Amino acid sequence: MNMPESLSALSPELDAADRSLVEGVLARQLRPLAKTITLIESQREDHKLRAQRVLEALLPHTGGAMRVGISGVPGVGKSTFIEALGLYLIEQGLRVAVLAVDPSSSVTGGSILGDKTRMELLSQNPAAFIRPSPSACSLGGVAEKTRESMLVCEAAGFDVIIIETVGVGQSETAVAGMADIFCLLQLPNAGDDLQAIKKGIMEIADLIVINKADIDPAAAMRAKSQIKTALHMLRPASPNWTVPVLTLSALKKDGIAEFWTTVTDYRRVLTASGEFDAKRRHQALAWMWELIDSGLRSRFRSHPQVKQELPALARAVEEGATTPSIAALRLLGHL
Numbered sequence: 001m002n003m004p005e006s007l008s009a010l011s012p013e014l015d016a017a018d019r020s021l022v023e024g025v026l027a028r029q030l031r032p033l034a035k036t037i038t039l040i041e042s043q044r045e046d047h048k049l050r051a052q053r054v055l056e057a058l059l060p061h062t063g064g065a066m067r068v069g070i071s072g073v074p075g076v077g078k079s080t081f082i083e084a085l086g087l088y089l090i091e092q093g094l095r096v097a098v099l100a101v102d103p104s105s106s107v108t109g110g111s112i113l114g115d116k117t118r119m120e121l122l123s124q125n126p127a128a129f130i131r132p133s134p135s136a137c138s139l140g141g142v143a144e145k146t147r148e149s150m151l152v153c154e155a156a157g158f159d160v161i162i163i164e165t166v167g168v169g170q171s172e173t174a175v176a177g178m179a180d181i182f183c184l185l186q187l188p189n190a191g192d193d194l195q196a197i198k199k200g201i202m203e204i205a206d207l208i209v210i211n212k213a214d215i216d217p218a219a220a221m222r223a224k225s226q227i228k229t230a231l232h233m234l235r236p237a238s239p240n241w242t243v244p245v246l247t248l249s250a251l252k253k254d255g256i257a258e259f260w261t262t263v264t265d266y267r268r269v270l271t272a273s274g275e276f277d278a279k280r281r282h283q284a285l286a287w288m289w290e291l292i293d294s295g296l297r298s299r300f301r302s303h304p305q306v307k308q309e310l311p312a313l314a315r316a317v318e319e320g321a322t323t324p325s326i327a328a329l330r331l332l333g334h335l
């Protein structure tokens with residue numbers, strides 16, 4: 001479906017190296033795919049430009065995958081679940097890419113999310129592609145790179161893209177902002193659901209999964225009814241979709257097929273109502289605005305006059321010699 005109709009239609013500015021990346025990705029080869037993502041993740045200015053040119057050429061071939069966001073606290077069973085789900089989907093004849101958003105990867109210098117050793121069988125499967133979280137200085141940077149990598153994976157013909165994130169901080173919102181369906185993994189113990197509500201995570205979930213149901217099935221059922229009750233208090237994101245709560249065991253591979261049926265139901269229902277495409281359009285626009293915001297911020301900070309005046313004005317604000325609004329207006333005036 002995503003195969004190139006005509007490679008000659010590619011942007012003429014592409015040089016030989018970039019062109020071979022584009023052709024390799026479209027031919028569904030994993031090496032050019034990995035190299036393109038490395039280019040996207042690079043901090044070098046010349047690499048950034050090349051990455052954008054390659055992305056632009058790939059863009060007409062994107063959009064064909066189901067984008068599935070998976071979140072949950074460390075230990076809930078994300079990698080066990082993603083491996084089981086990935087292998088199940090491959091059995092159904094689909095190709096699966098796993099990406100990750102982990103802002104802490106910049107601190108630790110690496111990420112345990114999307115780590116190949118955590119998904120050993122899946123990582124060895126030729127129908128799978130697993131990429132750990134990029135390390136970048138901010139969550140915005142990590143999310144932007146993951147989102148662009150997702151588009152490259154789509155151009156490479158992957159049918160399902162799983163984007164993994166941890167259940168801490170704001171990374172869930174970032175992943176929900178790029179996924180078609182956002183799934184929250186929970187443990188079968190009480191109190192966990194309340195935590196999720198407090199953090200506002202349950203509000204953005206389209207599907208909730210209680211994992212490790214094999215340990216104590218009765219506890220899992222209790223958790224399920226508690227979460228369902230809690231969900232009643234929240235306003236549904238879509239009038240056509242009541243957030244389902246599933247129980248499963250990633251370890252025993254029990255409930256994986258039901259999970260996927262629910263995901264495809266979601267897609268069918270929201271496609272019929274027009275919400276599926278509307279959500280993607282909205283996400284793309286929101287992403288553009290985020291890039292504009294961060295671009296303006298970095299241009300502002302690197303503006304020579306701003307750099308020159310900022311220290312003195314900041315001191316004046318601290319000392320009460322001028323007001324924050326006067327200082328801000330003056331600095332913004334340089335843009």
Ligand code: GDP
Pocket residue numbers: 072073074075076077078079080081118211212213214215248249250251252
């Ligand atoms: P992650 O940190 O969220 O990626 O969690 P892992 O997938 O690494 O799982 C953490 C631990 O829970 C591992 O020891 C898994 O074997 C175990 N685990 C994961 N899913 C299940 C499950 O469905 N049932 C049981 N009993 N253990 C599980």
